[in-house]
Amino acid sequence: MSAHRAPTGGRIDRSKTIAFTVDGKAYAGHPGDTLASALLANGVTLMGRSFKYHRPRGLLGAGDEEPNALFTVLGPGAVREPNIQATRIEIFDGLQVESQNRFPSLSFDVGAINRLAGKLFSAGFYYKTFFGPEWIKGTRVWHVFEWFIRRAAGLGSASAARDPARYERMNAFCDVLVVGAGKAGLAAARDAAEAGKRVILCDSEPPSPAATAEFAAHANVECLPRTTVWGHYDDMTFAAVERVADHLADPPAHLPRHRHWVIRTKEIVVATGAVERPLVFPGNDAPGVMLASAALRYAAEFAVRPGARIVVFANNDTAYAAAAGLAALGSTIAAIVDVRPNPPEAARALAARAGAELIVASAVVSTAGGKALSGVAIAEIGPDGAPGANRRTLSCDCLAMSGGWTPQIQLAAQQGAKPRWDERLHAFHAPDLPSGWSMAGSAAGDFDLDEGLSAYPAPVFEIKAKGKAFVDFQHDVTADDVRLAHCEGYVNVEHMKRYTTLGMATDQGRTANLAGLAIMAEARGLTPPEVGTTRSRPPLVPVSLGAITAERKDDLKPWRLTPMHDWHLENGATMYNAGLWSRPMIYGAPGETIEQAYVREAAAVRSGVGIVDVSTLGKIAVQGPDAPEFLDRVYTNLFSTLAVGKARYGLMLREDGIAYDDGTTWRLGDNDFLMTTTTANAGKVMQQLEYYLDCVWPDLRVILTSVTDEWAGAAVGGPKARDVLAACVSGAKVDDAHLPFMGIVKGEIAGAPVLICRLSFSGELAYEVYSGAGHAAHVWEALMAAGKPFAITPYGLEALGTLRIEKGHVTGAEIDGRTTARDLGLDWMLSKKKSFVGSAMMDREGLFHPDRLRLVGLVSLDDRAINGGSHVVDSLDGEKATQSLGHVTAACFSPALGRYIALALVKNGRERLGQRAFITDPLRGRAGPVEIVHPVFVDPEGKRMHG
Amino acid sequence: MREYSAFALLKNALTGNTGWKEAWRKPELKASYDVIIVGGGGHGLSTAYYLAKEHGVRNIAVVEKGWIGSGNIGRNTTMIRSNYLHPQNQHFYEHSLTLWENLSQELNFNVMFSQRGVMNLAVGPAQLDDFARRGNAMRLAGIDAELLSREQVAKVIPGMDVSASARFPIYGGLMQWRGGTARHDAVAWGYARAADRLGVDIIENAEVTGFLKDGDTITGVVTKRGEIRAKKTAVVVAGSTGQVMKLAGIDRLPIESHVLQAFVTEAVKPFIHTVAAFGGGHLYFTQSDKGSLVFGGDIDGYNTWAQRGNLPVVEDVMSEFVALFPGLARVRLLRSWGGLMDMSMDGSPIIAKGPLPGMYLNTGWCYGGFKAVPASGWTFAWTIAKDEPHAFNRHFTLDRFRRGLIIDEKGQGSTPRLH
Amino acid sequence: MRITCPHCGRRDVAEFTYQGDANRLRPDPASTDQAAWNAYVYDRVNTRGPHREFWQHSGGCRAHLAVERDTATHAILSVSYARDSDTARAGRRP
């Protein structure tokens, strides 16, 4: 046992010893210890450095309120977890932590030099300097200073090493959520459990034996230890984080490190307790000065004496109980210094029980000692907190202070309602609570204290002695900073916060906010409720990004795979992400470049036959007697006239007249259509159609079903395409008479039913072969086998793109949400016989303007590639002088033409056909002459696909 | 000597920091002004400043519902850039950027505009081409832009996953080095102080609850602190536009109010020195001079007037961030908040005279109006002073929708949740 | 936020897609009244308070719902199938 650890008592297990290191130095503790208690037991008082002045700091608190003792937890591997409160780290064998914000070491920190310039670094000082004189233009001066500021910024450092841990989510539903398993929370949980309700009981602390024992038998109570409820969202949805494995030396791989709980409840009981407030006086941040309740917790829960000789400094009775408790646990209480002239009898009795000298109407006005406390100076004070002349010093190694209690109401205030002021507690209560909410225990201001004692403090927040008196410990905000904000007009509490950064540190001002606003209130001559509090926001305690990411860590989005996916991989495809889909880009032969591969693939289609996986196209079953009418309304062209067994190309507009999507729709029966959409827009189009059916035309008898995944497709195209099909299709004839252009037949390939439509994206004689997705790989292989004699070539997206560019077919790059049918040369598809979605607005002046960008083709005249995203210009006159006429939407090497070509959207492009222009791509340093041509490069009469 | 300087700091430090003046006065309102500006956000304050400075109009009241900077100027992720695609936007935002570049000196207030670069990360060759289209358009308009390779991107942001095995591998990025961030609150305070010194009355806690009218003509406003009259009343209340305009009898506008959430982590030693946006989802991020990672994503996607968001977007944003920075799963979220955005139907702003006589309207900033603060105030001041738009804002009219002259950067049409 | 789908019960907002202001009536398809179309496509009431709007239960039964929701508090005041709403009814054949 160390000198600081009592031989008995506390929640620790003395039978086992745990070894851990801080900055490489070895320490020992026991199961049940936090890093804070274990270090205290080892006599360590210096646990951190403050943000701005690098002042030495020790423990202030024992729980979530701790602002000072922040460490970086190391490992596994190179992983680092910065800014973790020592009070929240349960030690385990092999734990390694590192102190922060110091150089070269915690005990000798050169940054502490900032203290010397303390007055210069007053609130908001950086707004007033660092930007240079007016005659130095630009931001250069600031950049120089900022470089140094950023070097000094930050607390701990993060690591780039991939966190190997897993994180998970849990969706929970209950009748009553109880937050906090203190006395009040336990009682609330008990009541709810006995009423037969489904209860979830969360507490930030490790499992308490009391809760565990009590609720072991209740199947309707779920106890979640190490779980902090951090967010309140609409409709009684709460977010909580469970630290599942942080306390384990060797967590098994199947356990998540953190679990993100999303709890929907009917009722909530907030029993989160109250936090004690520090008093604001010079030197109140010295290591060894801590909250009285924290001092007591260390002694009672961990059997660690926070000091051998303790001075208690208070403005209320509760600290007397703490003093008595500390004395009973083996500390000497040198004195109780109370700002009040007349503490009540019950308190005096406790002082006597503690063996403490009682010094009333007095206050601590300074502290002595560097990295550990050696004594305090006290003086008599007046009712306004101003100290008188009468001074004495007391030697002590711990100062336990209590400035009153602040109920923990943040959860109830997160939705933005205004908290209510309690004149006696000098603190805020939860706002008026909506139904389903209740506050319990000290969170409700209900302190269950011994007879004659009260938690109501004297309204003294600050002792106005000379020296740096801290309000916000982590951010080094002093009482003078608050007054400076006042002097400069930053008097609104939110201005004060932002100007001084009070309450913006990792503890969000849990212990600091009230004193800060009280000091501002005094400066303004207002009461604290008139000044008001700053807004609470989630999360209530810092939460790992990993926890909230949950199962999406390492798995951001699911993959969508076509049935032929494995075949593509086995056959050398380079895959490409298209939204969530994975699609073959090329099937490169060894040594081939991408361009060589797609040129080979595309050329094979033009000269022989190719096959491409088109399973990703959106497919929507449109069924019902009103399906033809519905299609007439959503497409620009007519579908009611389409014969059964035929397909038609369709174009959709948005309501504002802009082109939306295109695709073919197949009429499979009188009431039965199969619509296809582009891969990218499948979801959006489906949603749009559903919207019209539900919200605009509810009496149309139409059923829409996504069948994208039901049907897989292979497009077989090229002069030999028909031969391939003829070789493998049974049950249907595929010759021109039976299967004309845009015709559909049903048949079988290798025993699997297929639906074949003769349509062409490549401009060749081509067929889309659809089969049930579960048969599709089988059908694909059969097509490959049948195509073998014709040297069938699988092709990927690059070749697909090349073929469509050669044909001047538009897709997403051209239908980009800004172009009209006219811009794209699709005006022929705008029916004049009917109105359709978009018809009313497509003729607005802005959509008709001659300067609009219109689709054209480009041919490179210098035989070099044209980059996508290049612009088209009239003349090449350096980079700046030229005006953009438009831009390239898609480009490729055309095997059919033997030239580099592109599609482009060019101002008044249709008037420029045959003209010369230039493409320019200053970003990639490419410019060159082009000819503007009609966008259909290959077979404009369509002989090949009709062939 | 100018009020704020290193010398002044030193002098005041020696005298106990008691010599500083109020950054802006707390005046009582007068019965009438030449111009009333409704809304003490970035745009309102900069409008007042440029009216006073450029156009000599000094008798101005800025009336603000709460405290200045309580709106979006005080809660945005502070990204500044002019990397727009459409010329109508390019010229305007580039003008803004040039004003930003000398703003601290001009206002004698360090707004900490830090030109650390703004980058759009492309997740595929098609997206890279799309960014190239934008970058080339910028270059042709005389704006700086660079296309970075994957390797260059990795150098700019160490620790980011640019591997080919990522779910959405990064192919490169469009970088505007002159873009960056500024200290949001300082912008509000700096403009307020500079306007105040030119005589502008900044009146806080004066919510406008009605308009004074003579027939159709707006002749002033009713505020919680009294009535004020003016020949010209400018409404520049960002997310609150719908509500304020209803007070003037304008019931419907091409504007929806949506919430955008933003996030900061605990401070860690700075390692991200640039601003970046991830094209594989809806994420943009930077690291502040304090060390906090500051980031945001998509809007929540529904009409709202509550300045707070919901959990699904929080989860989405964290997921994308952790996907890009797998080492940051152990860094912790410190605070999240929301701001109300005035989402216009094409994603571009409105800075125009009207819609009623005596009234001027500035709105439609969506999630991108912080960077516009200088140019918005500058052009709006011009429009108010001269009763006609400047070339920079002449396209930002209210009637462009009816006329089909939409400026749609995203190509998503009139669905704000997709912008 | 949670919305009670008449078919699926109370579900998280993540399962729904906002489909916009339900106060707008689509003009008669044959109408060429540009002001009416402009109002339909671009103008919004953008109410602070009870607001009629469409949501699709896109991550559930996919029905569109007519929801009345307080945009200041996010309280859901009523939910019904969109096809039964006034707006949709106006689109039915006479």
Place this chain on the structure above:
Amino acid sequence: MVEIASPLGTAFKPGRHGKPDGAPGVIVCERKPATIVQVAAFSGRETAVREALVKAAGLKLNGKPGAGVVNGSRAGFGVAPGRWLIADDKEGLAGSFAKAIAHEDGAVTRLTHGRSVFRIEGPRAEWVLAKLFAVDFSPEAFPVGDAVSTTHHDVFAAIQRVGENAFDLYVFRSFARSFFETLVRAGEEVGCEVKA
């Protein structure tokens, strides 16, 4: 007849995953119904369609939203207003529905290939599913036979409780492989047995 191929491919890894000791918390397998078919009614014709469906399939579906039944090798449940999904271990149901449902009442859509079905069963099935879906899986809220339509982020799923501790998950086939991996991973905490 050509067999319907599993979408799982390399993602199918039979055996024990995760927690190595004790009985598995969940057992996961792919079910391969020979028929999955959707029956949908036009607005106002829901009852007529449901009655025709009950007759043709022999499944006693009541009109309650989300209600369903499991009857040996055949299961059916409501997925949306006026929409039901029926799965059968035999082929042929779609044809009989097409005959039974009048064109004026509704439509029949085959989805046998488009949906993949996974069964998860075991004492921790509710716990594991609750990780992925924001649905109350407690037996009071979700009795045997009932079904829900929901999503795990981008993956749409219809889930039917087919037993006290057993659920069938219908997901879009293109997502099946990814989703299956997610499901097994979610099961690892409690020990997950993947069976053929």
